[in-house]
Amino acid sequence: MISTVVLGFGNVGKHLCLALEQSDAAQLVQIYNRSESEVPESLQKVEFIHELGDLTRADLYLIALPDDAIKSFSDKLKKHNSVVAHTSGSKSLEALKKHDRAGVFYPLQTFSSERTMDLRTVPICIEAKHPEDEAMLVQLAESISEKVKVISSEERKKLHLAAVFASNFPNHLYHMASEILGEHQLDFDLLKPLIAETADKIQSLPPVDAQTGPARRGDENTIENHLHLLTNSRFREIYELLTHSIKETYGKKL
Amino acid sequence: MISTVVLGFGNVGKHLCLALEQSDAAQLVQIYNRSESEVPESLQKVEFIHELGDLTRADLYLIALPDDAIKSFSDKLKKHNSVVAHTSGSKSLEALKKHDRAGVFYPLQTFSSERTMDLRTVPICIEAKHPEDEAMLVQLAESISEKVKVISSEERKKLHLAAVFASNFPNHLYHMASEILGEHQLDFDLLKPLIAETADKIQSLPPVDAQTGPARRGDENTIENHLHLLTNSRFREIYELLTHSIKETYGKKL
Structure with missing residues (x-):
């Protein structure tokens, strides 16, 4: 058994503890x-502490804190002969340089406190300075997820960047859609089946083949009408840029 | 029974026929x-024709053709005392002006030939020039979907615009994410659970509350690193604009 202390009980920390x-x-x-x-x-039966002075000995210290807090927190942690790993997609091993046995345990998912989550389907990306620590982190990851992958800091950063395009930006576009409907007293519920199907489709079809809509068809009439309907200049700018990008992708120049 | 002819057997037409x-x-x-x-x-047991001259009499002619083809097709259809409706989100009743009993039967979904679809959960938006025809279209829609809504042409256009933000643009962002991974020989499968959870989350949480990521946190360090990683200038421009928009939404100025 790998004795483990989780440091941080935000969305990521809580989901990791439960798993x-x-x-x-x-x-x-x-x-x-x-x-x-x-x-x-x-x-309830796990000891909960609020002072670093009360920290117990363990094989692994898992830092589940916001990216910006990892480095300074790691510097405050006493040196032990234990593995110290963070859970960030964007931070390198460098952030843990005080500790020789540094590692990364990055679950690639968007965590909300309101949601329960089955971590078994969530990819966990592992990295470690030493091969034996990598093996330990892989063993731990495989005990809670079916999708464990060893990747380098450089690869992880690109994965994290891609995740912003795949998750944070689409969610913001959902929000914009809901604003457009709200202006006209239309219910956001009307779009939920569409959003679900759009995300579901790419589970089996490459997104490049799943693309539909006026930009994909080069339907200038509809695009013109849409731009005319958009009174918010920020929304219009985003519509224009993404429409342009879709046309470029499919070889239809603006 | 409402005798119905479906005109057009593309993605929308095929799914409507099956339902x-x-x-x-x-x-x-x-x-x-x-x-x-x-x-x-x-x-197989439904008569399939390829010439408009072979058209039979029916209560309803449902035009499931691309937006740009609706007007000219409607003009070619003989005048009958039947309802003629199109299935487009962006075209008004105007496109069917040759026919007095004009209507709209718009299923709000993204249809692909590769996918089977349960239309019962798909919102169908109805509009008609005459109240009795609206009632007929509502009756038909309610026989295949649990989510039927009567809306005006103006509302439907706004709904269609919002659907572009909720579906076409997110799919393009999935594609960009897959391109970023592809450049680094990383598997797009790694992002699939994240995409599924992001879309699933807003089924119960307003997207404005579901937003996560560096722009939402105002994490300038990570944003800088991401911009540095983006070698494609079109991708960088989209990253900048959407990041700026998220910051504006949450009151963090660029």
Whole structure:
């Protein structure tokens, strides 16, 4: 059993704790969070601490904190002969340089406190300075997920960038769609089946083949009408740029 | 029973035919398509024609053709005392002005020939020049979908515009994500759980509350690193504009 302390109990930390508590390979011995938080039923028996001075010994310290906080937090952690790993998509091993046995344990998913999540389908990207630590992190990851991949810091950064295009930006476009409907007292619920099908389609079809819509068809009439309907200049700019990009992709010049 | 002829056997026409064939309210009497097409098993017993001269009499002619073809096709259709409706999100009743009993039967979904689709969850937006024809179209729509809504041409145009933001643009962003991964020999499969969860989240959470990522957090470090990684100038421009838009939305100025 890999004795593990999770440091940080935000969205990522909480989901990891819930999964590790169920894991056959890990023993979740302690959870650190600066402030008090609500602890789910299944984690009630795990020791919860708020002071780094109360930290217990463990094989692995898993830092599940915001990207900007990792480096300074890592510097505050006492040196042990244990593995110290962070859960960030964008930070390199460099952020943990105080610790010789540094690693990364990055679950590629968008976590919200409101949602339960089955981590088994979530890819976990592993990296470690030393091969034996990599093996330990892989073993732990495989005990909670079916999709474990060892990748370098450079690859992880590109994956994280791609994830912004695949998740953060589409969500913002959902928001814009909901604003357009709201202006006209139309219900966002009308778009939910469309959003679900659009995301579902690319599970089996490459997105380049799944593209539909006026830009894909080169339907200038509809594009003109849409631009005319867009009163918000920021929305219009985004419409124009993405329409242009779709046309470029399919060889139809603006 | 509403005797119905479907004109056009592309993605929309085919899915409508499959649903109407199962409907208790409709009798699908004929399908018109200019060219030969593969006909699914369940539609084998429906008459299939390729010449408008062979058109039979029916209560309803449903034009499921590309937006740009609707007007000229409608003008070629003989005047009958039947309802003539199109299935377009962006075209008004005007496109059918040759016919007095004009209507719209717009299923709000992205249709691909490769996908089977349960139309019962797909919103169908109805409009008609005459109240009795609106009632007929609503009756037909309710026989294949649980989400039927009567809306005006103006509202429908706005809905169609919002659908571009909710579906066409996110799909293009999935494509860009897949390109970024492809450049680095990373598998697009890694992003599929993230894409599924992002779309699933907004089924229960308003997109404005579901937003995550560096722009939402105002994480300038990560944004700078991402811009540095983007070698394609079109991708960089889109990243900048959407990042700026997210910051504006959450009150963090660029």
